[in-house]
Amino acid sequence: MLAINRLTKRFGANTAVSAASFSVDKPMMIGIIGRSGAGKSTLLRMLNRLTDASEGSVTFEGRDVLGLTGAARRGWQADCAMIFQQFNLVPRMDVVSNVLHGTLGRRSTLATFFNLYPQADIHRAIDILDRLGIAEQAPKRAEALSGGQQQRVAIARALMQDPKIILADEPIASLDPMNAQVVMQALRRIHEEDGRTVIANLHTLDTARRYCDRVIGMRDGRIVFDGTPELLTTDMAREIYGAGESFSEAATSTEIETLDRGQPETARHPRADEIQHPPVSA
Amino acid sequence: MLAINRLTKRFGANTAVSAASFSVDKPMMIGIIGRSGAGKSTLLRMLNRLTDASEGSVTFEGRDVLGLTGAARRGWQADCAMIFQQFNLVPRMDVVSNVLHGTLGRRSTLATFFNLYPQADIHRAIDILDRLGIAEQAPKRAEALSGGQQQRVAIARALMQDPKIILADEPIASLDPMNAQVVMQALRRIHEEDGRTVIANLHTLDTARRYCDRVIGMRDGRIVFDGTPELLTTDMAREIYGAGESFSEAATSTEIETLDRGQPETARHPRADEIQHPPVSA
Amino acid sequence: MAEISSHGAAGLDRTRAHYMALVQQRRLYGGITLAIFILLLVSGFWLADARNAGGFWSGLPQMFDFPADVVADTIPRLNLLPGYLVKYLPALLETVNIAAVSTLLGALAAMIFSLLATRGLARWPRLIPVFRRIMDIMRAVPEIVIALMLIFVLGGGPVPAMIAIAFHTAGALGKLFSEVAENADLKPVEGLASVGSTWSQRMWLGVLPQVAPNWLSYGLLRFEVNIRASAILGFVGAGGIGYELKNAMSWGQGKFDEAAAIFILLFLTIVAVDQLSSYARNKLTGPGAH
Amino acid sequence: QEITEFNIGILGGENAQDRLNNHECLKTYTEEALGVPVKLFAPADYNGVMQGLLGGTIDMAWLGASAYAGVYVQDPEAVEPVLVKINLDGSYGYHSIGFARKDSGITSLADMKGKTFGFGDPNSTSGYLIPSVEIPMAGEGITMESGDYFGEVKFTGGHEQTIVAVNNGDVDAGVTWADGQGAWEDGYNSGSLRKAVDAGLIDMNDLVEIWRSKPIPEGPIVLRKALPEEVKAKMTALIDGMHDADKECTYNISAGESLGFDPITHDAYLSIIEARKSQSN
Amino acid sequence: MELAARYAEADRIVGRKKLVAFAVPGLILLYFGYIFFAFDMPGLVERARPENAQILLRDTWSYKTHVTRDNRNGELSYAVEGERKGAYPEGQRPQWVSGEGEVAVIELGQGREVRFLPGNAVQFVIPGERTIEAWLEGRSVVTNLDAPYPDYVSVSGTRLQVTLPGARLTFTRSRSEVFRYFGGWELFFFTLDSPYHGQGLGRILFGAQIDPARGNIAGAWHDFWQNPMWMHAAVAWAMFETVLMAFLGTFGAALIALPVAFMAAKNFAPLRTVRFAFRRVFDFLRGVDGLIWTIVLSRAFGPGPLTGALAILFTDTGSFGKMFSEALENVDGKQIEGVASTGAARTHRYRFGVIPQVAPVLLSQVLYFLESNTRSATIIGAITGGGIGLLLTQAMITQKDWEEVTYYIVLIVLTVMLMDSLSGWLRRRLIKGE
Numbered sequence A, B: 001m002l003a004i005n006r007l008t009k010r011f012g013a014n015t016a017v018s019a020a021s022f023s024v025d026k027p028m029m030i031g032i033i034g035r036s037g038a039g040k041s042t043l044l045r046m047l048n049r050l051t052d053a054s055e056g057s058v059t060f061e062g063r064d065v066l067g068l069t070g071a072a073r074r075g076w077q078a079d080c081a082m083i084f085q086q087f088n089l090v091p092r093m094d095v096v097s098n099v100l101h102g103t104l105g106r107r108s109t110l111a112t113f114f115n116l117y118p119q120a121d122i123h124r125a126i127d128i129l130d131r132l133g134i135a136e137q138a139p140k141r142a143e144a145l146s147g148g149q150q151q152r153v154a155i156a157r158a159l160m161q162d163p164k165i166i167l168a169d170e171p172i173a174s175l176d177p178m179n180a181q182v183v184m185q186a187l188r189r190i191h192e193e194d195g196r197t198v199i200a201n202l203h204t205l206d207t208a209r210r211y212c213d214r215v216i217g218m219r220d221g222r223i224v225f226d227g228t229p230e231l232l233t234t235d236m237a238r239e240i241y242g243a244g245e246s247f248s249e250a251a252t253s254t255e256i257e258t259l260d261r262g263q264p265e266t267a268r269h270p271r272a273d274e275i276q277h278p279p280v281s282a
Numbered sequence C: 001m002a003e004i005s006s007h008g009a010a011g012l013d014r015t016r017a018h019y020m021a022l023v024q025q026r027r028l029y030g031g032i033t034l035a036i037f038i039l040l041l042v043s044g045f046w047l048a049d050a051r052n053a054g055g056f057w058s059g060l061p062q063m064f065d066f067p068a069d070v071v072a073d074t075i076p077r078l079n080l081l082p083g084y085l086v087k088y089l090p091a092l093l094e095t096v097n098i099a100a101v102s103t104l105l106g107a108l109a110a111m112i113f114s115l116l117a118t119r120g121l122a123r124w125p126r127l128i129p130v131f132r133r134i135m136d137i138m139r140a141v142p143e144i145v146i147a148l149m150l151i152f153v154l155g156g157g158p159v160p161a162m163i164a165i166a167f168h169t170a171g172a173l174g175k176l177f178s179e180v181a182e183n184a185d186l187k188p189v190e191g192l193a194s195v196g197s198t199w200s201q202r203m204w205l206g207v208l209p210q211v212a213p214n215w216l217s218y219g220l221l222r223f224e225v226n227i228r229a230s231a232i233l234g235f236v237g238a239g240g241i242g243y244e245l246k247n248a249m250s251w252g253q254g255k256f257d258e259a260a261a262i263f264i265l266l267f268l269t270i271v272a273v274d275q276l277s278s279y280a281r282n283k284l285t286g287p288g289a290h
Numbered sequence D: 001q002e003i004t005e006f007n008i009g010i011l012g013g014e015n016a017q018d019r020l021n022n023h024e025c026l027k028t029y030t031e032e033a034l035g036v037p038v039k040l041f042a043p044a045d046y047n048g049v050m051q052g053l054l055g056g057t058i059d060m061a062w063l064g065a066s067a068y069a070g071v072y073v074q075d076p077e078a079v080e081p082v083l084v085k086i087n088l089d090g091s092y093g094y095h096s097i098g099f100a101r102k103d104s105g106i107t108s109l110a111d112m113k114g115k116t117f118g119f120g121d122p123n124s125t126s127g128y129l130i131p132s133v134e135i136p137m138a139g140e141g142i143t144m145e146s147g148d149y150f151g152e153v154k155f156t157g158g159h160e161q162t163i164v165a166v167n168n169g170d171v172d173a174g175v176t177w178a179d180g181q182g183a184w185e186d187g188y189n190s191g192s193l194r195k196a197v198d199a200g201l202i203d204m205n206d207l208v209e210i211w212r213s214k215p216i217p218e219g220p221i222v223l224r225k226a227l228p229e230e231v232k233a234k235m236t237a238l239i240d241g242m243h244d245a246d247k248e249c250t251y252n253i254s255a256g257e258s259l260g261f262d263p264i265t266h267d268a269y270l271s272i273i274e275a276r277k278s279q280s281n
Numbered sequence E: 001m002e003l004a005a006r007y008a009e010a011d012r013i014v015g016r017k018k019l020v021a022f023a024v025p026g027l028i029l030l031y032f033g034y035i036f037f038a039f040d041m042p043g044l045v046e047r048a049r050p051e052n053a054q055i056l057l058r059d060t061w062s063y064k065t066h067v068t069r070d071n072r073n074g075e076l077s078y079a080v081e082g083e084r085k086g087a088y089p090e091g092q093r094p095q096w097v098s099g100e101g102e103v104a105v106i107e108l109g110q111g112r113e114v115r116f117l118p119g120n121a122v123q124f125v126i127p128g129e130r131t132i133e134a135w136l137e138g139r140s141v142v143t144n145l146d147a148p149y150p151d152y153v154s155v156s157g158t159r160l161q162v163t164l165p166g167a168r169l170t171f172t173r174s175r176s177e178v179f180r181y182f183g184g185w186e187l188f189f190f191t192l193d194s195p196y197h198g199q200g201l202g203r204i205l206f207g208a209q210i211d212p213a214r215g216n217i218a219g220a221w222h223d224f225w226q227n228p229m230w231m232h233a234a235v236a237w238a239m240f241e242t243v244l245m246a247f248l249g250t251f252g253a254a255l256i257a258l259p260v261a262f263m264a265a266k267n268f269a270p271l272r273t274v275r276f277a278f279r280r281v282f283d284f285l286r287g288v289d290g291l292i293w294t295i296v297l298s299r300a301f302g303p304g305p306l307t308g309a310l311a312i313l314f315t316d317t318g319s320f321g322k323m324f325s326e327a328l329e330n331v332d333g334k335q336i337e338g339v340a341s342t343g344a345a346r347t348h349r350y351r352f353g354v355i356p357q358v359a360p361v362l363l364s365q366v367l368y369f370l371e372s373n374t375r376s377a378t379i380i381g382a383i384t385g386g387g388i389g390l391l392l393t394q395a396m397i398t399q400k401d402w403e404e405v406t407y408y409i410v411l412i413v414l415t416v417m418l419m420d421s422l423s424g425w426l427r428r429r430l431i432k433g434e
């Protein structure tokens, strides 16, 4: 189905992803882990063609993904939805419109200018929102929603694309534990119910273990681990995170149970840098 | 030395400070506590003559403070330095210039208008900065400093005034616990070494207990407590804060020891709203 | 305080010396800059005064002679004023129309130019410097130049003025628009890119909603400016109220009443648009907005 | 009574820089005669010089008759006329010429009913004042109100612009000045038509004359009244004697061949002043 | 809510956006339609003179050399642009003219040739066309052509004109004149009477002395700078005068507006009436445009750069007053309070609490105006009689020297762009770094 072969991305002298190869033969949920700067985001962005690869190939059901240009490339992007850490919605637009943006890959520019969406699409957007439990937010502006709700809108937009693959780049890094759980569950359900492949960058081990069928570990742009979560030992994790003996898994956790240690419950969004850089040497 | 008698401030129908009286006969360190809106800031601002009082009197060593006008009033302000929660420095000017502003009360001349200060003053400013441990920041712009450093610059400005009294309006409310401790220790030392009176609004009980010789509690504009920290029982605190049974002192604390519960140690500046409004009913 | 004091006496001396050197340098540079500036200003004033027909000081007491003449000529025929106001209303309308159309056209062009010239948004990133230069040139050419050239080709009337102002507006707004767009959040754009949208769709849906309030605000400001510009172009034969004003003013005594009427019309319009637009702009961008 | 400088204003008709250059010789002579620095000013329109004379910042200028009248009406004490240019035939007048494009079929004012008519500068004698007085007398029912007899009456801004506008068809007919001597196809001997022909701007074969005014007195050289008598006398003598002293300079400042300058008084312009008053509100 | 209701709601939202998406461009189009007729665009198409555009374009990059014979005395003259100052010195003529006495043979390129013949006759040889001949019979011009004439010929009883690409012949009873067009800006460096005309740069800099009276460089510089055709010195002065007007006007206005703006700012002028009065004064200064100020002031100060500068100063005082007072209203009170708490006097409070905050904003606005005023100064100069604007508008209105117009425009554009970069550089220097 999806085959990635020696995919490489260089930024000047810096190699962000270096000869990454793996393949996916049947729909599954894959988690990519690795510490900050390991090249996770770059990998996903190359798959979606947001970033051009330096070398290597990506094949999906016979299509040479990296060779596509113009409309064909946009067609591929329509088939391969992407979810971002910062949601990347249009904040000043209402939720339905944001979901409808999922159809842009197939729609003409002129139709977009005049907001000509078929009624069927509009209703489908509502259905998807309903499925994700946020149908009542439909008329609100995206910026008025909480982080978790926004991420679900982003998932709705992805579903609206009716994609074969969903790529998610740290979908829960900006969310509080409660919302993180809701979002991860939504992704899992999409995989299970619709049979779509989901590839998610995750910054914590336990999330990957809990939701994914397969885990890929990256370090310094290289794939250093590829297997089922069971194979992911603490030693392996140390290897991936390049951590010393003092590595404690809990430190990378965002699960509610592990975090809830008498913190005031004001909805505090942890700053990205606090979470992305677990104090491995603490 | 300082005598405050039935000092009152009304904003329209709202009475911010109502007939507050207390007196100070020898240099000491006084903490004023009370919840938000209790009138702490207004009280200090009246003492410094930043705000005009509605009624009452303030006498300092025979001077009728409230009756002063023009140069006399500015002379009093020079004697009575003020430190603010938001530091109130001029962010685009360098640290030394900010400290030199402390001389303006006595030397508002044309030369100072063009930023030309006597060399002796400049040297004294650097000495004071050195005393507060931030001499190496001298040439930087104030805005380039961390919060704790900025507050120390503000203290330096106050010391530059060579004041008889230092008023500090929640000097550590915008600071993280680490910096809060440095700033409070600096104030304490100024009191001890120079024998200046320090009156500080504080939002947490434990800080007041730890650093002050005397604590004044305010509620709804009235002074409801005035005594040594030892006299400040939990019941008394509940009274001051108008809190229910569930009041827990720890919740208002910013001391490092109480907060450090396995949190990542990255220097996180607590958001102001988290700290200023302790979840009293939690 | 020794334990806080971070460096010893030697360190303190270094800090002092270093800071004093800094202060000296700053005073020197500041002094030189100030001196140069004052010198330029004074010598510039002196030069302009010397090259002028009348001197500054001798002219000062005469400053109100012209307005006094206008008023003196208008007062006896005050009753004619309402008639003039009506008479010149169409000319005013033409001026306002010129400003409105050229602002619209210029803003449309500016939108496209600015997006093409903004880093991170440009359709062809390599061409950014090209589009920037084009905008620089469009901005630098005074309206009057284009208007006069077009009058030569197209004949007098509102159209040359309209094109001239629109041309300049495109360059001027293009720069401002692009500054706004530069600060736009790229996340929505990337989000849209990931679903396979075209460049125009990304701009329309991802950028425009973000920048619209500020763009609109700049557009309104430009409309104000353009009303003046279109009135001025009337002075060189591009029609509208400026043309009428110039003719009445140059005739002098005898037609000052008409000049006064036209002036009142133009002035009121400018002030009204100015007030309306600053009100609308405050609404659009709100406090603290760009 | 002393003066410290002497400012000369120059009216339009040519490139500003050409005008200044043509008057360079006058500047030199004046500096010699008066012993003070002399500055030349060439504002864009008649009004610029008129304001200068009224405000006392310009000491001498060669005005058109109407512009002189305009200054006189606003302030009779501002300036006095001293000299006037004499044509080669000894006269000191010229004409306002109405003209149109040949292919428009217009040959007289009668054909102009409902058409667009172009004036030059409002302060121009031949480009506005005289035609606006005399044209209504040329036929029944002709007025100079826009939309009355003519479809529209507008100012083009100056003689050059009028010629271009007629040639381009922006206006159906216009007025400009010419000495009326010589041949039409050359654009006459002197005047703005001739200049346009010389510049290759127009082909006189394309144009026809449709109207001609009575002779208009040439505009005066004026001096500011408040100048010291001695200065006035010196300047008058200087320019009066210019033709004999320096033909080249005379040619330059009078924009063509002439017999030099002769004295003139205010009375020569009484009728123009009347005409100007009649055109005022 | 029912799902059906949600559908309806979503339909409504998208429908409303659709309506707006159609309505806004629709209204704009409608307005354009109105303008189309209000501005008489159809008539404009009729009136437009594309050939004028051609003249303009051609003239911007080319010049013409006139060969003229006075038909009364048979004298021949040669001059660039037909101007005295572009005339060939006595005894010299262009290489493409030959012939003796009254006869002149003028080559016009591509095999075309005009011959001035004795007896006031001319011949125009055009390869592949009939040779045109014309002569004077008494007072009228006679030709060998029959109607209908080719479209490049215009004939009447008194005049013949032949217009070809790159060349033109005019024949009337008073004179015969040929224009030949060449590319480039001829005489840009030296006029024909200068000894340095036609000499290369290397020759002038390093070659032997050309003019025995003067050193090469000094002489060449003088002849170039004082070039009577292009008048570089005068143009440079005019350009400088324009920048001077902008500079004086902008900074003068800023210096006046700064203290006065305090009187119009809510937080510094507690008296409503004072504030109101100052604001109206600003509105008035701004509302009366700079151009009108020019006219008003020219009575008092006469023509010249000072008047222009004052006109800019007046308008900008209004603009700055308004903008500065708005900036002052947005100042952060904390800093002022900080300075006030030390007992600083009012002036010092403003100096240290307010000025450092607003300075970057104000400076950036002033510098922005400096650039845009350079452009306004061209226009104001056109009216008040100074600067490059006067040269430019006059050259355009008299419509003959388009190459000079181009020269001025290029200078203006370069200057404005220079001021733009200068103000950008200053902004970056003074505001971002200290």
Ligand SMILES: Nc1ncnc2c1ncn2[C@@H]1O[C@H](COP(=O)(O)OP(=O)(O)OP(=O)(O)O)[C@@H](O)[C@H]1O
Pocket (backbone or CB within 6 Å): A011, A014, A015, A016, A017, A034, A035, A036, A037, A038, A039, A040, A041, A042, A043, A276
């Ligand atoms: N646009 C870019 N230009 C230059 N270098 C880049 C760019 N994007 C990423 N990099 C570099 O490539 C490397 C991999 O980055 P990438 O964002 O893929 O890592 P990541 O695993 O997603 O990390 P994170 O957890 O911080 O998101 C990093 O060293 C990064 O600095």
Ligand SMILES: Nc1ncnc2c1ncn2[C@@H]1O[C@H](COP(=O)(O)OP(=O)(O)OP(=O)(O)O)[C@@H](O)[C@H]1O
Pocket (backbone or CB within 6 Å): B011, B014, B015, B016, B017, B034, B035, B036, B037, B038, B039, B040, B041, B042, B043
């Ligand atoms: N300038 C003012 N105008 C009107 N009311 C004011 C003003 N300043 C303070 N108040 C009111 O006076 C009361 C006391 O305010 P004050 O700032 O002194 O309280 P505080 O104890 O310092 O509270 P906080 O902890 O929030 O700083 C409040 O109700 C406040 O709303």
Ligand SMILES: [Mg+2]
Pocket (backbone or CB within 6 Å): A040, A041, A042, A169, A170
């Ligand atoms: Mg990443």
Ligand SMILES: [Mg+2]
Pocket (backbone or CB within 6 Å): B040, B041, B042, B169, B170
């Ligand atoms: Mg307070």
